[in-house]
Amino acid sequence: MPVAPIPVLPSTPAAGPFSCASDALTCVEITASASQAQASLPVTFGQPFKAGDWLPATQGLVAKVGSTTIPLQTDEISSHRDGSARFAVLSAQLANVQPGETRIINLYRGSKTSNTPNVPANPDWNLELEAKVYDGSGNVTGTFVAQPQAQLQNQIANGTGRRLSGPVASEYTVVAQFKNKATGAVHPHLTARLHTGLYDSGNRIRTDVVLENTRTFTSGPGNITYDLSIKRNGTVLHTQPKFTHNHHARWHKVLWTGGAQPTNRLRHHMPYFMASRITWNYDLSLKVPETVLAADAASLAKADTKPMGPAYIAPYFPSTGGRADIGPLPRWAALYLVTQDDRTRASLLANADAAGGIPVHYRDESTDQPLSIEKYPSVSVGYGSSTPTIPAATGSTIWDPDQSHQPSLAYIPYLITGDAFYQDEIMFWGSWNMAYGNPEYRNRGDGLVKWEQIRGQAWILRSISEAAHALPDNHAMKGLFRNVLAKNIDWFAANYVNNSSNSPLGAIEKPDEFGKTGPWQNDFVGIVFSRLAEAGEPKAKEVLDWFSKFNVGRLTNEANGFCAAQAPGYYWMIRDSSGKFITSWSALFSVNYPDINSAACSSMGVEGYPDDAAGYAAYIRAMLGAAANAGVANAASAYAKWKTMTPKMDAAFTTDPTWAIIPR
Structure with missing residues (x-):
């Protein structure tokens, strides 16, 4: 069922477009x-x-x-x-x-x-983090302190752990242990990662303080209840009241010291941003009403955005029906891209922060990186036996993540901010997606997605590709994500493009139901492979072309007996009563719509919520727009046709642009 739209009232437009110099990139x-x-x-x-x-x-x-x-x-x-x-x-x-x-x-x-960075040997940073940890009965079990100043000095002296380096900013990632004030014992799971950016020659410091409970192989993982204070030179900068930190989760807080926090709004030249093909081509001509932006801000003010809070994300991922977090990008990310309004930016980042509380974060203690199936080909964090064994966590959370209903939560936030927290978040989700499944099903270190639901295959590949495309070339995890992405595309090419035992119409058969396909799930795969093709991934275009026989063909075969109005079907039979694949469009139509005469296509109403921004008809719009941008034959003309058949959808997209992907 589609997401209920927010009422649209007379509005004031958000900040308007701006222009670059004519000779600038x-x-x-x-x-x-x-x-x-x-x-x-x-x-x-x-x-x-x-x-x-x-x-x-x-x-x-x-x-x-x-x-x-x-x-x-x-x-x-x-x-x-x-x-x-x-x-x-x-x-x-x-x-x-x-x-x-x-x-x-x-x-x-x-x-x-x-450029030689100007970094002081001993910055006036001097942060101290103090966590008071409680047991299940509310009794204090210990007070733990992290004091990272000496480590920052050492990293500056040795040039280690540095992410940004130049005349404007030098940023170091300082990993600090929490030690018991009474005994000196290190807390086995609670860790601080401080992304420490030195600006103005180190006189002004931005610290993204990240608290992690993410260790993978350390015994006794579970939820941790604590309160936290962050001090500088003995003065309290921030306090976090007592709360429960989920297992395999993290949260963060940005602090500025040594001077006032810079205050500004930054907007990208969004036409170029879209033209870069770093994401799908969203419709920048949409005029989102002021009432929609105000309603979003009001919703955010009521949402739980505290550490471990869900913000707008549905905690039970398998829940059905239209959801604001499901799509090529979530609704809040699409709203930000088409408006760059401050309120939509706040929602975008709040939900990316909330993603940190979902228990999918597994950091390998031996590498200080997210878990790698290249290093551990037989590891599993979801189901199936795992080698090496991952200790089971104690303590429940509100979250039930799955792969077939997962949102993209950190990709756009990283692309606009460049923040290390969101870069790590992209990696954690990609790592979880690769390591979740049974090692046998995924072909161990190859990380194949073939075993999941069709929609799950699409969203897993999206997650892996986000890391493959966004991570810097010199990052230790870059090769893993690129290799797994390439192996999956190769698998799709070998098992669909070069395999005559599949549907000759290009439909993907459901792995759990013989002879059936979900057209809308095919659309999800098409949308993701369109992005991979635009990104220049080898073989992605030929795989996309194979899937597009079905995806685009649903709109272009009325002369061959298939009514385009029925293109947004829910589930269709793609085999006949004898178990053989259906080979013609007219036969496909007659098997699935036996009570409709295809000769009367022009008089049929469009299926799939054609007036709605988040129904099956909208999925087709996005698929066709994305396919046209990847150069799929007939996709642009099919998009134009479908647009005329769904005329009220454009107005709906101003409220919810999740699926508003258009030809370039």
Whole structure:
């Protein structure tokens, strides 16, 4: 059942579009807070690039405001297959920004340069974290303290654990243990990861304080109840009241010390963002009503966004019906992309933070990285025997995650912010998806998704591809995600494109029901493979073309006896009564719609909630738009046809653009 739409009332539009310099690659817009002037305004953000636009091996990147060049550094670069940048984390420095002032930072190719970061040997950081831990009866079992200053100094001296490095920002990931104040014993599971960004020559420090309960092989995993205080030089900066931290979960809090937190709004040039093909091409012409944005802000204010709270995410993943978190991207992510409104950004990041509380986070103690099926081909965190054994966790949570109903929760947040917390979140979800299934079913270290429901196969591949495409080239986990993605695409090519024992119409047979297919689940697979094809993944386009015989063909075979109005079917038979695959469109129609005469196609009403933004008819819109962008034959004309057959859907997309993927 589709998600109930929010009522649309007369509205005031969100912030409008802006333009880059005509000779720039792209740009971002920075608008300062109206409350204060800022002598120094550093900004760090993620930026995707079109293939071929910037070659980091031989070219630099230059930032200008007007004709003035400003400091810029580039980090965490992920490349397209041709060696050009796909994505990078950028840090720029603005000076003397007045209250409410807006500046456009234009980006250009330039000469490659090297920058020496200016980092003090002993920054005035001095954070201390104190956790008071309780047992199930509410009794204090110990007070644990983490003091990471000496470790930061050591990492600065040795150049280790550094993620960002340049004239604007140097960021170090400091992993700190909690030690019992009375005994000195290390807490076996609670760990602090502090992503420590030094700005303004280290005089101003941004610390993303991450509390993790994620260890994979340490005995006795379970929920931990504690309260927390974060201090600097003895002064309390933040307190977290007593709560229960889920097993295999994490949460975070960003703090600024040494100076005021920079206050600004950053907006990407979204037409270029979409043109980079880093995500699907959402309809930027949609005018989301002010009432929708206000309602979203009101909903967020009522949502549980405390550590371990669900925000908007459905805790019971297998729940059926239309949901705001299910789609190529969740509704809140699509709303942000088409509006870049501050309220939608708040929802986007709140739900990405909530994802940290879901017990899918397994960090390998020996590598300090998420669990790898390359290192442990026979490991399993879901079902089936696991080698090595993973200790069972104690304590219940509100969450019941599964793979067939999982949202994409951290990908867009990482792409717009470049934050390490969201980068790790992408990896944790990709790792969980690979390690969840029975090792025998997934072919152990190959991580094949063939064993899941069809929709689950789509969403697992989406998760793995997010990590494969977003992680920097030099990351220790990059090769794993790329290899598993490639092995899955190869499997699809071998078992569908080059396998005559499948449906000649291109339908995917349900693995659990002989002779049946779910057209809408086929659409999910088509949507994901369209992104893989646009990303240049080898063999992805030929796999997509095979699936598109069915996906697009449902709209283009009226002359062959199949009515397009019935394209959004729920489940169809794709074998005849003798168990053989149906070979013609007219036979497919007659088997599944025996009471309808295909000769009267033009008089039929469209199935699948054609007026709704989140029904089966909307899935087809997204599939066709994505397929057209990947170059599938007849997809663009089929999209135009389906658009005329679902005329009320465009207005519905202004309320919910989850499926509003359009041809480029």
